[in-house]
Amino acid sequence: MEDVNHTAIVSAPPTHPIKAGIKDSFAAGLGMFPLGIAFGLLVVQSGLPWWVAPALSISGFAGSLELLLIGMMTAMTPLATVALTTLLVNFRHVFYSFTFPLHVVKSPLAKTYSMYALIDEAYAVTAASKGNWNSQRLISMQVAFQAYWVGGGLTGLAVAAVLPIRIEGLEFALCALFVTLTLDAVKSRKELPSLVLGAASYTAAVLFMPNAALFAGLVMFVFLLVARHFFFGRKTASTPTGEDHA
Amino acid sequence: MPDTWYIVAVLAIVFSITFALRAVPFAALGPLRRSALVKQLSHWMPAGILVILACSTVKGEVLGSPEHLLPAVVAVGVTVTAHLLGGRRTLLSVGLGTFSYVLLVNLH
Numbered sequence: 001m002e003d004v005n006h007t008a009i010v011s012a013p014p015t016h017p018i019k020a021g022i023k024d025s026f027a028a029g030l031g032m033f034p035l036g037i038a039f040g041l042l043v044v045q046s047g048l049p050w051w052v053a054p055a056l057s058i059s060g061f062a063g064s065l066e067l068l069l070i071g072m073m074t075a076m077t078p079l080a081t082v083a084l085t086t087l088l089v090n091f092r093h094v095f096y097s098f099t100f101p102l103h104v105v106k107s108p109l110a111k112t113y114s115m116y117a118l119i120d121e122a123y124a125v126t127a128a129s130k131g132n133w134n135s136q137r138l139i140s141m142q143v144a145f146q147a148y149w150v151g152g153g154l155t156g157l158a159v160a161a162v163l164p165i166r167i168e169g170l171e172f173a174l175c176a177l178f179v180t181l182t183l184d185a186v187k188s189r190k191e192l193p194s195l196v197l198g199a200a201s202y203t204a205a206v207l208f209m210p211n212a213a214l215f216a217g218l219v220m221f222v223f224l225l226v227a228r229h230f231f232f233g234r235k236t237a238s239t240p241t242g243e244d245h246a
Numbered sequence: 247m248p249d250t251w252y253i254v255a256v257l258a259i260v261f262s263i264t265f266a267l268r269a270v271p272f273a274a275l276g277p278l279r280r281s282a283l284v285k286q287l288s289h290w291m292p293a294g295i296l297v298i299l300a301c302s303t304v305k306g307e308v309l310g311s312p313e314h315l316l317p318a319v320v321a322v323g324v325t326v327t328a329h330l331l332g333g334r335r336t337l338l339s340v341g342l343g344t345f346s347y348v349l350l351v352n353l354h
Contacts, residue, residue: 031337047247055253059261068299071306073256076248082256086263088295093264095288097271115269169344169351175307175318176325176343178300180336183329185292198294202301214302221294222287229286 021140024129028121029148032063036152037159038173039067044160045170046074053153061119061146064181065089067174081215088218096123101133110139117142197224317350 015023036057043053048070056066065086072082096118105111122142126133186195198221205217304322308315325343332338 034337049250049253052253055257056260059257060264062260062264064299065260065264068303069256069260071303073248073253075306076252079252079255079259083259083263086260087267088291089299090264090267091291091295092288093267094271094284096268102272112269115272116265118268167348169317169348172307172318172321172347173340173344175300175303176321176340176347177336178296178303179322179325179343180329180334180339182293182296182300183326184334184336185296191293194290194293195297198297199301201294202298206305213305214298217298217302218295221298222291225287225290225294226283228290229283 017134017136018140020131021137022144024125024131024137024141025144025148028125029144032121032145032148033152033155035063035177036149037156038170039063039070040153040156040158041160042067042070042156042171042173043153044157045166046070048073050157053157054150057146057150057153060086061117061149062090063119063149064177067177071171071174078212078215081212084215084218088222092120093118093123099123099127101126101138104133104138105135107135110135114139114142117146119145121145193228194225197221197228314351317347320350321347 039057040053044050052070052073056069060066060069068085068089069082072085100118100123102111102114105114119142122145125141126138131137182195185191198217201220201224202213202217205213205215205220209216304318308318321343324346325339328342329336329339332342
């Protein structure tokens with residue numbers, strides 16, 4: 001269908017940009033909505049107040065971090081650890097500005113929303129498509145994404161209210177999600193050193209600082225990467241292979 | 247259970263840091279994105295951060311209930327196998343992994 005719109009402009013009436021934006025959102029939405037339901041269910045099961053689900057999806061709007069925060073909040077994790085985890089888990093967003101077509105958005109309010117709602121899926125769809133983006137299409141896609149995610153969370157809350165049984169082990173979905181995300185991050189041998197350094201940092205943190213293992217593990221990992229950059233990184237950074245991920 | 251102020255503080259922290267990470271690079275344009283260290287870190291970080299988060303969440307699941315260790319090991323195995331053999335379909339892998347964990351924990 002999309003091809004028809006791009007090539008047969010003469011015969012077919014042009015698609016309204018809002019319609020096009022919503023259409024752009026469907027594929028990723030198929031994954032976001034069910035994950036949102038799982039998120040809503042987990043909020044109820046963890047014993048946190050129900051409003052935490054929509055509140056997190058509006059304040060953060062970052063799926064995997066929100067799922068992670070349920071457990072951290074239930075355990076009353078220190079705020080410094082929450083801040084560091086947020087910083088490191090969402091650090092990748094810094095690089096989305098390279099290709100994200102924010103320049104098509106003119107109104108300051110819409111621009112602010114577009115930056116706020118620059119989630120992985122929004123970046124991925126714009127990076128993968130050569131489509132001619134305009135403000136309405138981009139913003140309607142991002143609003144649709146947020147509707148799937150917040151709506152999924154609210155649906156999960158509703159399901160938990162109708163079926164108030166606690167399914168033991170459901171929270172393993174988060175472990176499984178991080179396992180798959182790890183596998184997706186390690187697609188070539190080039191990522192293996194980071195994987196090993198991360199695993200080693202966390203193991204050391206569990207052994208030597210068991211009460212703040214996550215915080216200590218993340219700090220140690222970043223420290224090791226900075227060291228790696230200054231000892232080994234400069235050579236690789238100056239070679240053309242540095243462009244692979246861009 | 248956390249009180250409302252703790253939750254509000256978490257929401258404020260998550261909002262400010264996440265928004266800053268998404269918006270500041272557009273405003274600051276050059277320096278941050280040109281920095282060789284920042285570029286290098288962005289390539290190196292995901293694999294390590296994610297493996298730490300995966301280990302940390304699994305540890306949280308097993309800690310305090312050692313009888314969950316075996317189900318967790320099996321479910322991680324199911325997730326990995328499903329993901330690598332099932333064409334990296336996240337929902338399928340997460341679904342199968344979680345299903346096997348729920349099954350094993352409740353059969354016990």
